[in-house]
Amino acid sequence: MKETWDVVVVGAGMVGLAVAYELSRRNLRVALLDKGGLGQGASAANCGLVLASDAEPGLSRDLTLEGFRLLSTLSARLGYDFEFEQKTFLQALISETELAEAEEMLNGPLSKPLHFRLLTPEESRRYEPYLDTKDALAVFHSLQAVVNPLQLLFAYYRAARRQGVTWFPKTEVRGFSDYGNAQVAVQTERGEFKARKVIVAAGAWSAKLLSPLPVELPMAFIQGEAMVTEALPSLLSCCTGLFTSDRIDLEKALGADLLAGKQSGLEETSCLELDVRQMQGGNLLIGQKTDYNSAYRDTVSWNGMGLMAGQVLRWFPTLRAVRVLRTWVSPVAFTPDHQPLLGPLPHFENIFLATGFKSTIVLTPIVAELAADWACDANMPYDLGEFRPARFGEE
Numbered sequence: 001m002k003e004t005w006d007v008v009v010v011g012a013g014m015v016g017l018a019v020a021y022e023l024s025r026r027n028l029r030v031a032l033l034d035k036g037g038l039g040q041g042a043s044a045a046n047c048g049l050v051l052a053s054d055a056e057p058g059l060s061r062d063l064t065l066e067g068f069r070l071l072s073t074l075s076a077r078l079g080y081d082f083e084f085e086q087k088t089f090l091q092a093l094i095s096e097t098e099l100a101e102a103e104e105m106l107n108g109p110l111s112k113p114l115h116f117r118l119l120t121p122e123e124s125r126r127y128e129p130y131l132d133t134k135d136a137l138a139v140f141h142s143l144q145a146v147v148n149p150l151q152l153l154f155a156y157y158r159a160a161r162r163q164g165v166t167w168f169p170k171t172e173v174r175g176f177s178d179y180g181n182a183q184v185a186v187q188t189e190r191g192e193f194k195a196r197k198v199i200v201a202a203g204a205w206s207a208k209l210l211s212p213l214p215v216e217l218p219m220a221f222i223q224g225e226a227m228v229t230e231a232l233p234s235l236l237s238c239c240t241g242l243f244t245s246d247r248i249d250l251e252k253a254l255g256a257d258l259l260a261g262k263q264s265g266l267e268e269t270s271c272l273e274l275d276v277r278q279m280q281g282g283n284l285l286i287g288q289k290t291d292y293n294s295a296y297r298d299t300v301s302w303n304g305m306g307l308m309a310g311q312v313l314r315w316f317p318t319l320r321a322v323r324v325l326r327t328w329v330s331p332v333a334f335t336p337d338h339q340p341l342l343g344p345l346p347h348f349e350n351i352f353l354a355t356g357f358k359s360t361i362v363l364t365p366i367v368a369e370l371a372a373d374w375a376c377d378a379n380m381p382y383d384l385g386e387f388r389p390a391r392f393g394e395e
């Protein structure tokens with residue numbers, strides 16, 4: 001490649017696509033590179049939940065609330081309906097621990113803006129008539145929404161292409177080097193791309209891609225499994241979820257191992273969270289079993305499918321005869337302090353990393369704007385200091 005790009009974006013998941021779209025709105029010449037095609041990573045494998053409730057106070061929450069606001073009008077801006085829909089979330093509470101956590105949340109600072117409320121089983125059934133919560137309670141959330149993840153990807157792709165982003169599928173990036181004159185050389189299987197700036201949005205592959213650079217990034221990935229059923233007549237109106245402390249325990253243990261530089265002994269450790277909802281086309285989207293496994297894999301586990309199906313039937317016995325159409329697994333980037341990596345790399349100030357988000361969908365539009373601000377040397381409306389990738393190498 002002889003030409004020099006203003007920005008090369010690595011990774012065409014939702015983050016990379018959104019970044020490429022924002023850059024093109026600012027009239028920059030953008031090359032978008034992916035080792036596969038569209039939706040090769042987690043962005044085509046997720047459940048489409050737009051979660052505003054689990055952000056930590058401070059920068060995470062500020063960005064989440066701004067992301068939610070931007071996402072709610074994004075369909076109109078992109079000119080494509082990706083099925084954004086505000087949705088009632090019912091969180092089933094099946095143990096004392098979950099009840100205690102819910103009570104903490106109900107008394108916490110987010111309770112008011114997000115309208116958390118504890119429901120009795122009868123009240124839950126008023127929202128979701130086929131839900132059999134037995135004697136469990138549920139928490140009601142608002143300011144949560146859903147999207148169709150595949151349509152969201154396509155919406156960004158279409159808008160980015162319309163605005164002139166140049167798309168290079170099957171272009172694996174293998175390394176970077178300084179080119180002098182404030183340029184970066186991006187080495188790929190299809191030759192070298194020169195760019196003024198590079199934005200890395202390679203999700204769970206980011207650490208592997210950046211490992212030759214002298215940057216300490218103690219990242220790992222967890223793997224999520226999900227499934228989709230055949231289309232059904234309208235049955236479910238809410239998103240019903242089960243969020244257990246097992247996932248938090250898994251993440252804490254993995255984070256501690258990573259920070260201590262230890263090989264994690266957590267292989268084979270898995271946990272079940274559940275979210276089930278009916279999409280606009282009638283299919284039920286069901287996720288997810290999560291585990292840690294240090295190798296990328298592309299087949300789902302029997303026990304994961306069984307656990308998910310069993311839990312869905314426990315709540316919705318009426319779904320017993322429904323057929324599953326497709327199952328999948330995908331790796332998701334994980335950072336030991338549960339904070340994203342968002343900012344330029346130390347020693348490589350022309351390379352910006354954007355990955356490791358806890359709830360990626362809700363953050364995607366605001367992250368794309370911030371990355372574009374950085375590429376244009378514009379003032380950012382937020383201080384991203386606490387998310388800087390350099391933080392792990394510092395005392």
Ligand SMILES: Cc1cc2nc3c(=O)[nH]c(=O)nc-3n(C[C@H](O)[C@H](O)[C@H](O)COP(=O)(O)OP(=O)(O)OC[C@H]3O[C@@H](n4cnc5c(N)ncnc54)[C@H](O)[C@@H]3O)c2cc1C
Nearest residue numbers: 011013014015035041042043046047049173203224360361
């Ligand atoms: C089952 C499941 C359910 C989930 N549910 C939700 C949910 O409801 N809500 C939510 O917010 N999040 C959810 N997530 C997490 C979410 O999907 C991810 O955090 C998000 O998709 C990450 O987006 P990304 O663009 O950073 O990475 P990805 O979508 O993984 O994209 C990274 C891209 O980089 C490319 N790439 C990698 N290495 C290279 C290289 N060397 N050269 C070129 N290209 C490269 C890959 O091919 C890939 O296309 C879920 C994940 C899973 C697996």
